[in-house]
Amino acid sequence: MFGLFGLFGKSKQLTALEVELRAAGLQPRLLHDSIKLTVLRLLPEGGKAARPDELRGAAQLLAYCILGPDDFAEATSVRAKDTVERRLEAVLDHPDALDAQIVLLALQTDNADPSVVARFEVEDR
Structure with missing residues (x-):
């Protein structure tokens, strides 16, 4: 995905995901490439x-999980925040869905905003 040892640059998909993360208010450089991949x-x-x-959709959900609802709404819009929150409501009912996996990724990598951690009642190990 990175090209041969970075000689050819990042893949189109990774670059496109980074553009969407930036549009969702999250600076892509703040995330390890392993998370984006x-x-x-x-x-x-x-x-x-x-x-x-x-x-x-994936970028917005990840950005919401990392930034939290207030910062996400400030970076995007209240409407975008409400849309993501509706998706989050369905996560517990569909644990194998893409949205649940993205939330779990944010939680497991210790990148999630405290309000998201509290929402999913994740305990420290």
């Missing part, structure tokens, strides 16, 4: 043929 791999076909709306 994992998000791509969670998408259908490993993100190889991800549509712009799939990338946008």
Whole structure:
């Protein structure tokens, strides 16, 4: 995905995901590439043929989980925040869905905002 040892630059999909993360208010440089690559791999076909709306949705959900509701709404809009919150409501009912996996990724990598951690009642190990 990175090209041969970085000689050819990042993949189109990774670059597109970073653009969507930035649009969602999250500076992509703040995330390890392994997290971004994992998000791509969670998408259908490993993100190889991800549509712009799939990338946008994944980026918005990840950004919300990391930034928290207030900062996410400030960076995007209240409408975008409400949309993501509706998706979060369904996460517990569909633990194998893409949204649940993205939330779990944010939680397990200790990148989630405290309000998101509290919402999913994650305990420290």
